[in-house]
Amino acid sequence: MATHTSPQVEALWDRFHEVVNMTSRELREWLGVEPDLTPQPGPSGPAPLGLAVLSILGKRRSDLTGDDLIVMQKVIDVVEEETSAQPREELSTDERRRHRLMNxxxxxLRPQQEE
Known part of the structure; x- marks a missing residue:
């Protein structure tokens, strides 16, 4: 695996961990996968992007691949697009949007961390 330690990767890593505010356990349960990422029985499979997030959450920064960096940027873009200019009250009542974000x-709905 390639080691990525550039300032851009550091910033991407930090931003990714800001927008991904669920723990790997919470995300695994939400996606309905076993700890080994095997899908549990159900009507539909887990979101592929969510599985990629789970994989990244289990890595150290030095173990990131180029594909991981692409996924991290995509997740940041999805979260920022879905939450920008949306009042918190609107996000709390839009279950479809909340499910997309949780995927x-x-x-x-989780309180934001103070810096």
Whole structure:
């Protein structure tokens, strides 16, 4: 695996971990997969992007691949697009949007971390 330590990767890593506010356990349960990422029986399979997020959450920064960096940017883009200019009250009542966000590890109802 390639080691990526550039300032851009550091910033991407930090931003990814800001927008992904669910733990790997919470995301695994939400997606309905076993700890080994095997789908549990159900009507539909887990979101592929969510599975990629789970994989990244289990890695160290130094173990990221080029594909991981692409996934991380995509997750950031999805979360920012879905939450920008949306009042918190609207996000809390839009179950469809909340489910899309939770499929990539972002629970819009979770209080934001203070810096």
């Amino acid at each position: 990539v590890g972002h629970d819009p």
